[in-house]
Amino acid sequence: MNNPDEATGGATFDDTALRAGLETFGGDAESRRVVARHARDLADSGRYAGDADVELTAEHVVVQLADAPNGGPVERWNWWIGSLDLAFGGYAEFRIRQFG
Structure with missing residues (x-):
């Protein structure tokens, strides 16, 4: 799979919308x-x-x-990724290891 859009069925992830949605959880612009x-x-x-x-x-x-x-946002992301790793395995690579 050479094209990332193939993995998502042609859809593109809207990271701008996510950054806006993450404002709910506080943190600074860099963490979002x-x-x-x-x-x-x-x-x-x-x-x-x-x-x-x-x-x-x-x-x-x-x-x-x-x-x-x-x-x-970072703590919540890592909590969710940890849950996914427990449930399915293979998600540790998406954990935010060092920030700030």
């Missing part, structure tokens, strides 16, 4: 940008769509991160 970049990488991989049978959209990410117990 980092989460959006990792979310785009996850969407481009097609892994989540394959495992969960759900297209990864900006809205879907915000809904999932709202379930996190607390924290800013």
Whole structure:
């Protein structure tokens, strides 16, 4: 698969919309940008769509991160990615390892 759009069925991930949606969780613009970049990488991989049978959209990410117990965008992202890694395996590469 040479074209990332092939992994997402031709859809493109709207990281601008995700950055806007992440404002709900506080944090600064840089933390929202980092989460959006990792979310785009996850969407481009097609892994989540394959495992969960759900297209990864900006809205879907915000809904999932709202379930996190607390924290800013990075903490919520890592909580969700940890949950996916426990459920399906293979998501650790999408964890934000160092930030700030």
